[in-house]
Amino acid sequence: MRITETKAIVTGGASGLGAAAARRLCETEAAVTILDRDAERGMALAAEIGAGFQPVDVTDETSVAQAIGEARAQMGGITACLNCAGIAHAERTVGRDGPHALESFRRSVEVNLIGSFNVLRLAAAEMAQNDHETHGGRGVIVNTASIAAYDGQKGQAAYAASKGGIAAMTLPLARDLASLRIRVVAIAPGVFRTPMLEGLGQEVMDGLAADVPNPPRLGEPDEFAALVCHVIENCYLNGEVIRLDGALRMK
Incomplete structure (x- = not known):
């Protein structure tokens, strides 16, 4: 699928990995609509990079249907879907205050x-x-998993479960949609320099970066965005979960 002909929706596109992907897609002349709960930030970024914007709550069927309908109308169709919307929650199964709150686990999986x-x-x-395109099919879906799906750390039961589900559904989704010529790929990032991570402070970020074998640093959002573009363009890449982590294996 040619990037210049791509019409992409990007959830969580107002910040972090989603914003980097939306920016890079626009720079490569793709049509992009950002879908995000943060309307102020989303509209500002959209105006800056030449994208569209639609407010959305990814957990609400009506909200998503409306946003996708508006995006389709604005771009004249949808050929790529990039899911970056997500939350990170840390809580031990049994902690000082008792057992893990069920609602926080449920919310992580829900979002x-x-x-x-x-x-x-x-x-x-x-x-x-x-329309069917012999060079690239009808569309591509790129979901964001995490290396926590494979080596989640203490306090990551909810997050790891939610991201593990994304990894696990990649192949069956690809098989379900194969007859429609729609591909499905997931990217499992390691530790990336995002607003969520920066909120933990420099000391924590330095500690995480020190564990990455090569290159020994945090990942940059644009490196995630570069892989997204490759997935869109490489029509033989399907049903795969790609780790993007500098060989990091968390303990």
Whole structure:
């Protein structure tokens, strides 16, 4: 699929990895609509990079359906769906205050896993209406997992479960959508320099960076964005979860 002909929606596109991907896609002349709960930041970024914007709650079916409908109308279709919306929650299974709160576990799964599926299923239905293209199919879905899906640390039960679900559904989604010529790929980032991570402070970031074998630093959001663009363009890449982590294996 040619980047210059891509019409992409990016959830969580107002900041972090989603914002980097939206920016890079626009720089490569793709049409982009940012979907995010943060309307102020989302609209500002959209205006800066030449993208569209739609407010959305990924956990709400009506909200997502409306946002996708507006994005389709603005761009004249949808050929790529990038799911970056998510939350990170840290809490031990049994801590000083007792057992892990059920609501925080439920919320992590609802936003990260169910939210991603909610968006991609509706986006795939739109892609299914696209004309068949022999060079790239009707569309591509790129979900954001995490290396926590494989080596989650203490306090990451909820986050790891939600991201593990994204990794696990990659192949069955690709198989489900194969007859429609829609590809599905997940990217599992390691530790990246995002606003969420920067909020932990420089000392914590330095400690995380020190564990990365090569290159020994945090990942940059634009490196994630570069992989997104490659996934879109490489039509033989399908049903795969790609670790992007500098060989980091968390303990």
